[in-house]
Amino acid sequence: xxxxxFDRKEVIEKSIDLFWQNGFSATSMKQVVQKTGLKPxxxxxxxxxxxxxxxxxxxxxxxxxxxxxxRVLDEAPSVGEGIVRILEGIVEESTxxxxxxxFLIKTRLELAAEGNDLYEFASSKLGEVEELLESYxxxxxxxxxxxxxxxxxxxxxxxxxxYGYQKGSERRIREGLREGLPWLPWE
Numbered sequence: 001x002x003x004x005x006f007d008r009k010e011v012i013e014k015s016i017d018l019f020w021q022n023g024f025s026a027t028s029m030k031q032v033v034q035k036t037g038l039k040p041x042x043x044x045x046x047x048x049x050x051x052x053x054x055x056x057x058x059x060x061x062x063x064x065x066x067x068x069x070x071r072v073l074d075e076a077p078s079v080g081e082g083i084v085r086i087l088e089g090i091v092e093e094s095t096x097x098x099x100x101x102x103f104l105i106k107t108r109l110e111l112a113a114e115g116n117d118l119y120e121f122a123s124s125k126l127g128e129v130e131e132l133l134e135s136y137x138x139x140x141x142x143x144x145x146x147x148x149x150x151x152x153x154x155x156x157x158x159x160x161x162x163y164g165y166q167k168g169s170e171r172r173i174r175e176g177l178r179e180g181l182p183w184l185p186w187e
Contacts, residue, residue, distance in 0.1 A: 008046065009060075011036045016057045020103045023110045024054050024118060055121055061103045062125040069132060079136045080185045083153065087181075090157060091173050094164025101161045104129075130154050149183070156180055 018035045019027050029050055033040055047053040069086060076082030093099065100106075104122045111119035134150035141149065160173055178186050 006038060006042065006046075011038060011043075011046070012053075012056050012060050015053055016061050016103065019054055019057050020061070020100055020106065023106065024050075025110065027054075051118060054118060058104065058107060058118070058122060058125060062128070065102075065104075066128065066132060069129070073136050078185070079140050080183070082136070083133070084184050084186060087156070087160070087177055087184075090160050091164070091170055091177075094160065094173065095170050099164055101164065102157075105158055105161050126154070129157075152181065 014035050015032060018031060022031070027050070029040060029043070032038075032043060032050065032053065036043065038046075043053065047056065072085050072089070073079060073082035076085055104125050107122040108119060108126065111122070130150050130153075133153050134146045137146035137149050156177055160177065163169055163173055163176075178184075
């Protein structure tokens, strides 16, 4: 018996889109089968179950977002300017027609009451984002200030992601970010 041949990365990308839009609980295996074009047996053979596929989707999403943040921060003239660019990118995303917040934040909100392994996994990935921000902030601030500012940035990012669902909120989000993060070099 030969194994089915498919592009694992492509299946994960399609799964990210599906889970990101619907959430873990509201996504059925039938929808996964339809979206990926794979047969149920192939999905179970390759990934084990829906939870394992979801975990790989979260991991892939988190890895890409972290790489994107590293690029922005590395290319910016200063850490503060890099952070402003990241925040502006989040605001810009919120203006898109089919805005869908952040996959990690949505997962954490969806699964908060359950507190299961997927919730913990999404939380750990968000913790990695905070650690990344703190590591860059340490280049310009002491440890305590870096920790406080990284936590503040996470709060503002979470808020921006959720507030972004309100149509026409772009101006208010920018005003709120400038008010709440006066230490950043806003233009």
